Amino acid sequence: MSKYILEMNGISKEFTGVKALSNVNFKVHAGEIHCLVGENGAGKSTLMKVLSGVYPHGTYAGDIVFEGRVQHFAKISDSVKTGIAIIYQELALFPDLTVYENIYAGNEVRKGIMVDWNQTIQQAKEMLNKVKLDVNPEVLVKDLGVGKQQLVEIAKALSKDVKLLILDEPTAALNEKESENLLELLKELKKQGITSIMISHKLKEVTAIADHITVLRDGRTICTLDAAKSEISESVIIKSMVGREIDDIYPKRDKKSFGSNILEIRNWTAYDPQLGRDVVKDAHLHVKKGEIVGIAGLMGSGRTELAQSIFGNPKGFKIRGELFLDGEKKQFHHPKDAIAAGIAYVTEDRKGDGLFLIQDIKQNISVANLNGISDKGVINNNEEVKISTHYKTSLNIKAPSVEQIVGNLSGGNQQKVSLGKWLFVKPNLLILDEPTRGIDVGAKYEIYTIMNKLISEGMSIIMISSELSEVLGMSDRVYVMAEGKMKGELSIEEADQETIMKLATQ
Template structure:
């Protein structure tokens, strides 16, 4: 592992008004797992798009050497022909096609112009076995979970005889079990001589799996670290990423908790896909003004389903139970009802459900509360611009103007736009589902500060998170959910990861 398989020298990439990369250098040794770390907007994904030909030669400055030879990729097919394959954070799979069809899409196993389906399915089965996925190759992609879809993407890369595999946030949407399996697979590929470059915000995983790290900040290379000789810690990586030590991952906060705002009693929700299956069972919880309440649970426990069903019955069928707002029972039959009663919900999937990525910041911020900007049925464009610009300043959204396209923003800034949209509805209750998913530690701190500020303004906040340290560091009280049932309620001073995990797994053995 002494020879470099990849060298990128002096890479500079400019977009209109923004220098995304400036004189970036990257070296990766043959047969290692190399991590690239940096805050959102540091240039990590842009650098990998330059390498893989998404941004073709001529659109950037600098030099790429792969296996000692200069590379000038015109497109992604050029880079794949050399054995460089990138798996983006948003998986590039067609949900209506089978696993086998997806693996060989664009690389069909054909002779005389006809696809050989026996060969296709046989070779797909061999690739699935190699990545440890025990599924029938004819299974439709829409019928398997995200963790398995990630493995299909890797099998697809292996079908292209990959030599350098690039993975952008591969475990961001995975639970702990799927993440561990994926990391084990990457170790196995390394043992086979396949070099991997991984972009990740999960620093514990980076330390666990990487042989070396390159840290980017503001589009520049900060340093390259060897995991063995440089005695790398999470603190060392964070310091390089943000330019300062983050002694406390969570901003200090003294809660000022008031009276009860929202009470949910005996809430039961059935699955819309499987009639009769109970997803949430007799759940009861309360939220008070100025309080940040956490909701912990394993994947599939019913956390999101509970939140969405409360928010205007956006999920579920045969919903029963009672909702009280400020001590008075209310009926919420639609999302509009929920907004009118002062309840807002920021979804866990901001790209698909939280934002219109092809629209600008201004339109996204106003989307949930257009009537506030309308006069005689017409939206006041100047007022819409003013409101959005105020949020851009107060939320520290890093963009040239509110006319910037939302899809071009980093994940942390997109999340701030989502929060701005719902804050503009002036809610009393704000439900935040995975508010920091896919966001770096620096941007997380900003989001936590915003949440604390909203609580100080008297809003009741429910935070759903898969990260127990996040709930422990942020919340004043935590509920645990297991198999659709509330199994525990713990105040902040008594909460521990071990105790919450016991509540989160309570009753699972009975179900199994």
């Protein structure tokens, strides 16, 4: 038998004339952790959809060889029966069902023609033990955090006697501790003989866990790196991904003196009626003209709630405290009030809250400022095309035209569309919530370059980020939040990862 559990040979795949994969070769050893990396749009997810049967045999060229046999998967269930399971970044769980019902959905434990629920619960407990998740299997999935839901997905895969586990950006929505736990679990599964393929943009995680790394670029296989031969390093991966060296991930900008306060909040408290508690507590913050202010903290620390409460309070929090814009006291009752005052907010959830995925680029860019392309309430289609083409060019959105459906763009290009949408309202203060989540290193560099350009033109930015290196690399000043409170304010000179983490865990 081959030493490879999986061989994908000469895989090519087209979408309406666009070549997504071109003669890709991808081989995975049995019992290893193999990471698949590349820029957004490089073809990683497409390749895995070919493997899992989402794109059935006959819709692509090339061969899939699994455990020495050529496979012709007509549908997803065919790959599952063979021992292949894929867990996507957007989890495929039923939130209103219990943990045990989710683990065995479609794969029920039966006694004759009836479902044996007692045995189902017992076996679910065994699966949960395997993934080191200590929860009652009878709890509803919606009552679990994202990290625990991720483990339920893995338990579900293990219940089907999985041999090859594919994880697409498994740590994108997890905090640092949850990410560490997941990576340790993959190592444990490796000891049990389970092979894993992990798609990730987080190079520190990739270099820490991978036995081999395959790099895709523009739908082609660039190289496969071997950890045992000391071939793996972040610089080598980056150069292979983007086709050039990026000497500094965080582009430098000229330091200058900042202007007066553009925004200040005092004694700012936001009460969430649904949760029945304060999500922001007595916060103080100020932002100067031409400054990037970073907000660090762990998930659940109140950073997003702070941003939303400033941006017209779309979640309906009960607000106490004072907000000053250019020294003038303001009170926003709706996001449109904040927009009119010169504030824009790029959400952390671009797919859920930031974009209309079934609409095209031009419609997404114009939607926040329809008055800017209208005359007496009638949209000027030519002006809409002109404006959206301007942002497509200036933000380097990679798409054939502004007629491209946004849902078909890569994550990095979706983020640029989201950014273009809010730049069109011409804000003075831009709030960026996790601006580079789920996008590759090349696209990150482009976002950072755009941020520096905006600052040089006089804009101010609040940047919320869970990546400490990003906070330290891009900010002029840093606030640290924990449990809804501001735990500290640091100049960039006195800020480091240890100091931030100490404040974030107080």
